[in-house]
Amino acid sequence: DAKTTQPPSMDCAEGRAANLPCNHSTISGNEYVYWYRQIHSQGPQYIIHGLKNNETNEMASLIITEDRKSSTLILPHATLRDTAVYYCIPQDTGTASKLTFGTGTRLQVTL
């Protein structure tokens, strides 16, 4: 499994864009990049995933660099409810859907 590096914490003002970086320099060609978040005392929530193209859904956008060694999750207009721990997880298509969670980034959205 590819190793990931994420900043331990970030702050964002409500209404502003939150940009959460993730370094996955050892990612292999068949590993997708998945993002999940975990709001306090709840189960993790799937956000978005991608292979090499940028992706967007109703929750967020995912920007993956051309060399695939890093990615950025963008929450375009952060709200207080987006306060959570965000996990970047490379996932091999050959594994049994095992998600390997690191320590993630604790995002605090403030007024």
Place this chain on the structure above:
Amino acid sequence: ETGVTQSPTHLIKTRGQQVTLRCSSQSGHNTVSWYQQALGQGPQFIFQYYREEENGRGNFPPRFSGLQFPNYSSELNVNALELDDSALYLCASSLGVRRGLGEQYFGPGTRLTVT
């Protein structure tokens, strides 16, 4: 709401006892994964069941075992409980059409305390 339910919500057991945790997967999902989350850490993969068979296991001892039923619900059993087993136990369901792909939908978890 993901449609994944777990029971019980909280549980207190004594060291050496056995415990069974239950999970009902989201409608249409045939794959269930179990994770253990100790306080302040990320979830750790225990094992996964796909169509009633174990389909991958993490670094957990054999006293952690599971079952998946024909309706795709699942149980996690832990024998000979140890203090370090105190954690939040999460189950996640997914549609395992393609091996290794597919987002997982997590339940709210069962908080197990071993005293």
